[in-house]
Amino acid sequence: MFSLSLGLVLLPFVSAAIHDVQVGGAGGKLVYVPEAISAQPGDQVVFHFNPKNHTVTQSSFADPCGRKDGGFSSGFQPVAANQTDNLPTYTITINDTQPVWVYCAQAAKTPASHCGQGMVFAVNCGLDGAPNSFTNFKNSALAIGASLAAAASSASAASTAAYSAAATWTTAAYGGYTIPPAPVPTPITQAVTLGSQVWTTTYNSYPNSPAPTPASAEGQIHKVIVGGPGGKLTFDPPRISAQPRDIVVFEFHQKNHTVTQSSFDDPCRKLNNNGVVGFDSGFFAVADNATEFPTWNFTVTDTAPVWGYCRQQTPASHCGAGMVFAINSDESSGRNFSAFQNVAKALNGTLVAANEPAPSQTSTTTTNSNGAASARMGTALVTCIAAAFAALLL
Numbered sequence: 518m519f520s521l522s523l524g525l526v527l528l529p530f531v532s533a534a535i536h537d538v539q540v541g542g543a544g545g546k547l548v549y550v551p552e553a554i555s556a557q558p559g560d561q562v563v564f565h566f567n568p569k570n571h572t573v574t575q576s577s578f579a580d581p582c583g584r585k586d587g588g589f590s591s592g593f594q595p596v597a598a599n600q601t602d603n604l605p606t607y608t609i610t611i612n613d614t615q616p617v618w619v620y621c622a623q624a625a626k627t628p629a630s631h632c633g634q635g636m637v638f639a640v641n642c643g644l645d646g647a648p649n650s651f652t653n654f655k656n657s658a659l660a661i662g663a664s665l666a667a668a669a670s671s672a673s674a675a676s677t678a679a680y681s682a683a684a685t686w687t688t689a690a691y692g693g694y695t696i697p698p699a700p701v702p703t704p705i706t707q708a709v710t711l712g713s714q715v716w717t718t719t720y721n722s723y724p725n726s727p728a729p730t731p732a733s734a735e736g737q738i739h740k741v742i743v744g745g746p747g748g749k750l751t752f753d754p755p756r757i758s759a760q761p762r763d764i765v766v767f768e769f770h771q772k773n774h775t776v777t778q779s780s781f782d783d784p785c786r787k788l789n790n791n792g793v794v795g796f797d798s799g800f801f802a803v804a805d806n807a808t809e810f811p812t813w814n815f816t817v818t819d820t821a822p823v824w825g826y827c828r829q830q831t832p833a834s835h836c837g838a839g840m841v842f843a844i845n846s847d848e849s850s851g852r853n854f855s856a857f858q859n860v861a862k863a864l865n866g867t868l869v870a871a872n873e874p875a876p877s878q879t880s881t882t883t884t885n886s887n888g889a890a891s892a893r894m895g896t897a898l899v900t901c902i903a904a905a906f907a908a909l910l911l
């Protein structure tokens with residue numbers, strides 16, 4: 518009380534306080550000690566990094582485990598288990614009386630997330646009972662962790678089930694090209710937490726598909742350049758991983774391209790299967806001297822793989838030249854991006870009939886294709902076991 522009134526009287530001469538916070542606790546505990554402090558503008562908070570590999574990263578109350586736009590971060594501070602002195606530090610200065618929310622970004626968005634295990638910290642948060650109390654903030658972080666853990670366990674179960682249920686090679690829509698088995702989706706119903714919002718989602722989980730938890734309420738933006746100078750027949754990047762709510766911005770550069778949804782076994786024709794009709798941007802013709810580039814947006818709604826291509830056929834098929842694109846392809850399976858591109862080239866391009874049986878062996882075609890199929894099935898199963906093993910290591 519005394520020092521407070523003295524402080525008020527002598528305000529310009531009061532030196533700012535320094536608050537020490539330990540990052541990580543004894544025995545590798547995932548905590549900041551203390552977890553919450555109050556501080557005055559001008560005060561400094563000095564974080565001392567204990568063994569393990571933590572960060573001090575600014576988040577927001579609404580999204581406790583996501584970095585705040587323009588927020589501060591110490592970066593990762595690895596400290597050996599036997600190090601006891603000369604611990605690295607990171608200092609922030611408190612600018613105002615607004616709450617400051619902090620988390621550790623180690624293993625972000627995975628079941629091992631430090632934040633998801635409650636490693637969060639706050640300056641000037643609300644009192645217990647207030648909506649923006651530390652307890653509510655930490656509980657929201659823990660709920661994100663629980664949701665990531667649930668997604669990982671259901672996805673790995675789905676992954677194992679999917680490949681064992683579907684180890685049959687089929688042929689492409691036309692042309693006799695054989696293609697790897699389709700994974701079987703597992704319908705999953707799950708509570709998703711994003712900041713203070715919780716809702717239930719039902720989605721199809723595919724092997725290695727991303728978590729259904731959107732990275733942020735607005736979704737992330739992924740930019741893909743379509744075409745370009747010199748007649749480039751590419752989507753750049755040709756494949757991305759994206760979560761529900763993310764937006765893929767296709768930016769059309771030189772020449773006259775589309776982005777059109779297809780399917781793995783029919784890469785160069787618009788998807789139209791049992792009433793499911795694919796998206797299509799239509800043609801965007803862009804002049805060689807253009808300096809502004811039109812965009813067309815696709816919002817991701819699912820974690821299932823999305824396959825796409827350019828349907829320009831003048832003067833020659835762009836798709837057949839390999840101008841294809843994928844979202845959430847399972848790169849550890851036979852249905853990876855380059856396999857998809859090969860199907861496109863085989864069906865509509867120069868790689869035509871690359872794995873078709875030789876015409877002279879018509880009478881033994883059945884045997885040949887069966888032999889080929891079972892050989893490839895072996896590879897698919899090995900991949901599946903490796904994937905399951907990798908899942909166990911997590």
Ligand SMILES: *[C@@H]1O[C@H](CO)[C@@H](O)[C@H](O)[C@H]1NC(C)=O
Nearest residue numbers: 570571593594595596623624
């Ligand atoms: C610290 O963690 C980051 C992120 O996981 C990782 O990239 C880095 O290699 C780690 N450093 C050490 C020394 O383990």
Ligand SMILES: *[C@@H]1O[C@H](CO)[C@@H](O)[C@H](O)[C@H]1NC(C)=O
Nearest residue numbers: 596597598599600601602603
């Ligand atoms: C910590 O352990 C490493 C490797 O075990 C050793 O090289 C280093 O000297 C130790 N450091 C201290 C401070 O004991």
Ligand SMILES: *[C@@H]1O[C@H](CO)[C@@H](O)[C@H](O)[C@H]1NC(C)=O
Nearest residue numbers: 575588589609610611612617
């Ligand atoms: C205080 O303001 C500085 C300069 O704008 C900024 O770098 C720093 O991150 C701010 N501190 C906090 C705790 O937001």
Ligand SMILES: *[C@@H]1O[C@H](CO)[C@@H](O)[C@H](O)[C@H]1NC(C)=O
Nearest residue numbers: 773774800801802829830831
């Ligand atoms: C773009 O290509 C489509 C299909 O080939 C064609 O119909 C259209 O006229 C082309 N647009 C321009 C401006 O060249």
Ligand SMILES: *[C@@H]1O[C@H](CO)[C@@H](O)[C@H](O)[C@H]1NC(C)=O
Nearest residue numbers: 803804805806807808809810
């Ligand atoms: C591009 O070239 C065309 C014809 O050569 C011309 O009409 C147009 O103004 C040019 N556009 C730009 C942005 O330079």
Ligand SMILES: *[C@@H]1O[C@H](CO)[C@@H](O)[C@H](O)[C@H]1NC(C)=O
Nearest residue numbers: 738764765766811812813814
């Ligand atoms: C696509 O999304 C981006 C980013 O949100 C936006 O800037 C752009 O205007 C959108 N394009 C269209 C055609 O809606």
Ligand SMILES: *[C@@H]1O[C@H](CO)[C@@H](O)[C@H](O)[C@H]1NC(C)=O
Nearest residue numbers: 785786827828830834836865
């Ligand atoms: C690919 O080939 C099929 C069958 O000939 C044809 O229907 C389709 O339009 C072609 N697509 C492209 C983009 O070349």
Ligand SMILES: *[C@@H]1O[C@H](CO)[C@@H](O)[C@H](O)[C@H]1NC(C)=O
Nearest residue numbers: 697848849850851852853856
């Ligand atoms: C990608 O698919 C091809 C063709 O199915 C296959 O040969 C290759 O092994 C796959 N890559 C991986 C990493 O599984």
